[in-house]
Amino acid sequence: MTQNRAALIFAWALLAPAIIYVLVIVAWPLIETFRLSFTDASLRKTTNYVGWRNYLKIFDRDFLEIIIRTFTWTFFSVLLKMLIGTFGAVLLNCAVPGRHVFRILTMPPWIVPMAIGIFMWGWMYNGQFGMISGLLQRFGIVDGPVAFLAYGNTAYWSTIVTDVWIGVPMVTIYFLAAIQSIPRDLYEAAWTDGASRWMRFRRITLPLMGPAVITMSMLSLISTFNSFDIIWILTQGGPSGSTTTMIIDTYATAIGSKKYGEGAARAVVICIFLSLFCIAYFRMTRKLATAEKT
Numbered sequence: 001m002t003q004n005r006a007a008l009i010f011a012w013a014l015l016a017p018a019i020i021y022v023l024v025i026v027a028w029p030l031i032e033t034f035r036l037s038f039t040d041a042s043l044r045k046t047t048n049y050v051g052w053r054n055y056l057k058i059f060d061r062d063f064l065e066i067i068i069r070t071f072t073w074t075f076f077s078v079l080l081k082m083l084i085g086t087f088g089a090v091l092l093n094c095a096v097p098g099r100h101v102f103r104i105l106t107m108p109p110w111i112v113p114m115a116i117g118i119f120m121w122g123w124m125y126n127g128q129f130g131m132i133s134g135l136l137q138r139f140g141i142v143d144g145p146v147a148f149l150a151y152g153n154t155a156y157w158s159t160i161v162t163d164v165w166i167g168v169p170m171v172t173i174y175f176l177a178a179i180q181s182i183p184r185d186l187y188e189a190a191w192t193d194g195a196s197r198w199m200r201f202r203r204i205t206l207p208l209m210g211p212a213v214i215t216m217s218m219l220s221l222i223s224t225f226n227s228f229d230i231i232w233i234l235t236q237g238g239p240s241g242s243t244t245t246m247i248i249d250t251y252a253t254a255i256g257s258k259k260y261g262e263g264a265a266r267a268v269v270i271c272i273f274l275s276l277f278c279i280a281y282f283r284m285t286r287k288l289a290t291a292e293k294t
Helices: 002-036 053-058 061-092 099-105 114-125 131-138 152-180 184-192 197-208 210-225 229-234 246-256 260-293
Strands: none
Touching (some): 053 260, 061 099, 229 246
16 A cells, blocks of 8 residues: 555656646636736726626627638648648659658758748849849830839738748648658559559558648648748838738737737637647547548
């Protein structure tokens, strides 16, 4: 009995740092944010309970447009990452001379500090001395300078391109590892049966990459949904709110306008959406695991 109690105490002692970390770093901020979302907390000394008022403000037309913009921005960004990452992984897996060099060349967007990479793209998007505008004028595609970040549509897609550029290397390397884990015997048997390269990719590569695709899609979705640096450095949500996503709006409300209660309510909504994404992910992986067993 004494030995069991000593083992139990030792086990809890080992778990104590992790428990403290979760309580202090994760649980307490979540609880405090949820509490603040029901108040009119701001720079004022007094804080009053306002019930669901902060949440009711979320259902106005402007914030609903922000929610839709966030989902579309996330959808296009993640979709492009998955497509380009898959294509790049297949190419890097080909038995060609110097493929190790090409694998190394895919890493700079991921290795370079994010802020530096974003500032580089901001320079290229500049209409007066940016490289992209200069090339378009040189080849006669446009007549004058194009300030990509000065107009709603071009700014929106410019932020997506930047996010894709930063995220593709991780997706590519992850998918490359998934492809290399597929037994070569399957490809050899399919080749012997006369299957074309496309048939081998569709019947072998894609199905066996399923778990990796689901996992990376979810990780990329959460990361993109919470993306702040790219949009804030390039446009700060402008012009005219055309690149304002939920995370940008939450920051502008809580930190910029010092409306901590309303910002907390927006943060809770973001947390709910991310929780739903995680639930969907766990369900998909469970179904996939069940299908593999059967």
